Amino acid sequence: MHAIKARSDRSDRDAMMSRTSAAHGAFVLPRFLRKPFRIATRLFGGGVKIPRHAGTLGMIGFLSATGLYGMAVGNHTHTVIKATASTFGFAIEKVTVAGNVETSEIDILEKLGLDGETSLIGFNADEARQAIETLPWVSSVEIRKVYPGSVVVSLQERKAFAVWQSGADLVLVDDAGKPIVPLSGSRYTSLPLVVGEGASSRGKAFIETVAAFPDLAAKVRAYARVSDRRWDLLFDNGVRVLLPEQDVKRALAEVETLQRTKDIFGRDILSLDMRLDDRVTVQLTPAGMESREKMLKAREKAAKAAGRRV
Template sequence: MQQLEANNTAKPPYQMAGLVFLVTVLLGLCYAAWAISHWLEDSQKAPINQVLVTGNRVYIDDALIENVVRKNHPESFFELNVDRLHQQIEALPWVYRASVRKRWPNSLNVHIVEEIASAKWNSDSLLNQYGQAFDAQLVNGELPDLFGPGGSEKVALQGYRDMQTLLNSASLTIDELYLSERFAWNLRLKNGVRLNLGRSEYLNRLHRFVEVYPLLKDQGKQIDYVDLRYDTGLAVGWKDAEKTKQES
């Protein structure tokens, strides 16, 4: 009877082998997890080997983008914080939008959308094509100077575009545009003529100037300013001959 009970409690050899195999697998998985974790923590084993910069760029140097990555992000490829790097790149001058993507196994793709400068703003910044101010140094290219109160950037840029379209028919170009605190418009053209358009109906008033401009040129005198703040007419100021001679 005792011999029978002993035979019943003994485990067959295949069960013991299965148990040993299971324990071996579990130990192997634990070691693999530890090894991978240790490898990921070691930046020298997973460095960022290549930074690929794409997008149309005029003012942005690829070396500047790569320097931001190398200097501010010494982490491994796996540990790199893409969101933080994205914010740092978009904070650079001339960067309007950027996207950052990891590319297996050790590269970064950085796509840049560069700002397009449409005008200078208040002598210390630039306006992009959407009327948004940004800080950057204009290396080359001639842009109009726009001046106005804070928050009027989009209004000033759209006003400039509308008025320049009208002036194109007379081959005239805006050099400076001033938008006052009360939203009165003043222009200085490339030829030195100053225009006072007031607050309302400024496009209609500018159209009136374009129509009468050929007659004003035929007067044989150089125009100093034209005040268009009238319902139907305008007032013209002429430069005196001595002043004209000094400026020429």
């Protein structure tokens, strides 16, 4: 009740003053400016006591606001945070790498982009993970920040499954046929060699099919993809076996039987064509052709001699 009455009395007084001033031709301030005007009058008239350090605090606040604004506009926020956090003991001093066999720690540290002032607070683990995943051997990465100043990097690396020959280039590929790095040195020469267009992506399934015939698989030197339709097997003695586009297992079983019963790979042959269901075509080496011709001539002479005797 008293508050309502006070506001009512104030309104009546303001209205009366307005009418009085209007009657005398004086200037009247609008209602919303009257209170700020009264505060300013009391301030400059000494009626308001200013705190002792208000000016200093106001200046500090103004300078701080100006600095923050300039830092944001100039895109220096990350640099300021890094320097501040390093000053308070959050600089990255230790990096632990686990799971790397093919990937060097130097390459990993380079992708992390650390320097002597990089802080753990300002360190972006997600960006670092994406950078490390661009390394050729890396399959997946996990990065953990351990306060106050350590980073732990855990890698999962890709596994080399075969050597893919495309033209004159030799490239290590994983089991999905995706290239990893060019082949260098002799470390991976024991891996299967797949040759030709489409061989890298389809090689795993075909190699597993041939592995079901261990006597043949042990002698295979290369798996050649022909026109991305079918396969040839190149054996370590130089013999090429031409396989059909369909029913590969049947053809491999026949080759295995020929090897077991007739030692086909011990003969002077260049190739064994298994593409037709009803026959096997054999191409002889030049030496084999010469031996065959001698054998046929000898057989013909023997037949003539036997005829004369009869």
